[in-house]
Amino acid sequence: MTTKKQRIFAEAAQLFREKGYSAASMRDLAERVGLKPSSFYSHIKSKEEILQKICFDSAQKFTEGMERVEQSGGTSRQRVRALLGLHLRVALEDPTSVTVFNDEWRHLSEPALSRFVSLRKDYEHRFLRIIESGIEAGEFRAVHPQLALYTLLNALRWLHFDGKLSKQFSAESLREELEKILLHGLIVEKK
Amino acid sequence: MTTKKQRIFAEAAQLFREKGYSAASMRDLAERVGLKPSSFYSHIKSKEEILQKICFDSAQKFTEGMERVEQSGGTSRQRVRALLGLHLRVALEDPTSVTVFNDEWRHLSEPALSRFVSLRKDYEHRFLRIIESGIEAGEFRAVHPQLALYTLLNALRWLHFDGKLSKQFSAESLREELEKILLHGLIVEKK
DNA sequence: GTCTATAACTTGATAGAC
DNA sequence: GTCTATCAAGTTATAGAC
Structure with a gap:
């Protein structure tokens, strides 16, 4: 009901x-x-109460997902793969809310705004550490970790264009395509 | 002056x-x-006139850049590389306008809105064809071309966070990092 | 070209009848 | 819990003096 x-x-x-x-x-x-x-x-209570609920509900999904990934054990490579899956799952589960979460959070007023920014920073920081570990372990290329982070996070933004594309693919095939592009790169390397 | x-x-x-x-x-x-x-x-004349100028001026930079890339000859790989450079250059040249171009165009009213969407679609279509050619030629992995396109385009969105990061790097080193991540992938392949 | 004054309208939110 | 009526403030834009 x-x-x-x-x-x-x-x-x-x-x-x-x-x-x-x-x-x-x-x-x-x-x-x-x-x-x-x-x-x-x-x-x-107000228009902003609605925005707050949407933003913080989505934030919680990401925070909980990050929690699970961190506790899962596994290589950095497996963790990044799991995070791609997280972003994919959250985006497909409720594309509308994720769009608002992504694009409209700046209209929150204080103190909600600071709380939100802080959640976001925390999430990004934890994601960053996973990338850094992967580079140290030699699993990832020696890229600048923060550039890699922003590139990954933003590469996943189109997922909430809940248009034809996201209906055309299963979650699993989307994940495979994303992994190909982001983790293995567009270019076919010379063997 | x-x-x-x-x-x-x-x-x-x-x-x-x-x-x-x-x-x-x-x-x-x-x-x-x-x-x-x-x-x-x-x-x-009006508030919207300002938005229109910002949006269409940026659109023109991308359209002209695409023109040059298409006429340059060269492999798909070289063309995609040049397009990464184009996005980078436009974003660094005027990060503020590019942000507005990216995020605020939807507030255009007709007929400007349709004209804008049409320019954007055209640009994306031409980018898409380059990706498709690369796949056909065996230069690129067999990814779904449209997914690759959206992934690339959105991966380049953080560039206009004209914050610390974009000042920390030269355009050239940014390009190198982006190429590593997007074209060669995060993961170090087993040889 | 810049100002004061204001028109004409839309905004989020409330009071109070039912 | 839904309505009508309305408030107070904010919106883009214009008229007309200087």
Whole structure:
């Protein structure tokens, strides 16, 4: 059973994704939910409460995923592979929320903004350490670890264009393609 | 000599990048330029005119770059390498505008929006054909070309975080790192 | 070209009847 | 919990004095 509150959050995520948080009005949202604008202040406190929930729910998925990867044991290579899988899974599970999480978090106000940025930094830092370990162990090329991190994280951003592409592929085949490109590179090396 | 009009465009790009187009008000902009909000309607026609100029100026840089790459002759590998260089160059040349170009174009209204989307599609299509040729020629791994395209294009998005990183590296060393990661892959292959 | 003043409208949110 | 009515503030843009 989905409550009306859940309907509101789902429709809001969709709307924020389409128009951006600032350009999306509560009146737009009301129309989609089938309520008058004033009516959903019985369900939610403010427009920003919606943004906060979307952003922090997604953040939690990444944080929990990172937790599991760190505790799994395994080589850096296996860990990075697992993180690609994490990003893929979260993006396919709820592409709309992930888009908002990725693109609209900056419209959070304090103190939520600082809390969010801090979660994000923590996640990136842990991802970075895995890349660094891999380089030290000789599993990865000697790239600049932070450049590699940003390249990987952003390479995974198109996943939430929940358009034709993500429906055309199974999660498994998407993972294989991503691994080919990002981990083994586009170019066929001379043997 | 920089005209006041140029000042307005430059400050606007900065502001749109920081707050997003919708959340950035003409009052904010006026304050930065040192004018009353009404005054710069002597220089520009509307808020959207600014967005249009930023978006289409950047689009043109990519289109012209693609033109040069296509006419250069050379293998697909060399062409993709040149396109990495193009994205890098444009991003380093004017990181602020590129951010707006990347993230705020959706706030264009018709008919500019359709014109923009069409330019973008055209660019992506031409990039795609280069990837496809490379695969056919056996220069590139047999990846799904469109997935590779989106992965590459988005991998290059962090370049306009004109923060510490992009100042820490020369354009040339950035290019080398990107090539390592994207073209040769993170993983050290067994010989 | 810049200003003051303001038009015309949209914004998020609230009060209070039912 | 949903409505009508409305508020207070913010929005882009214009009119007209200087």
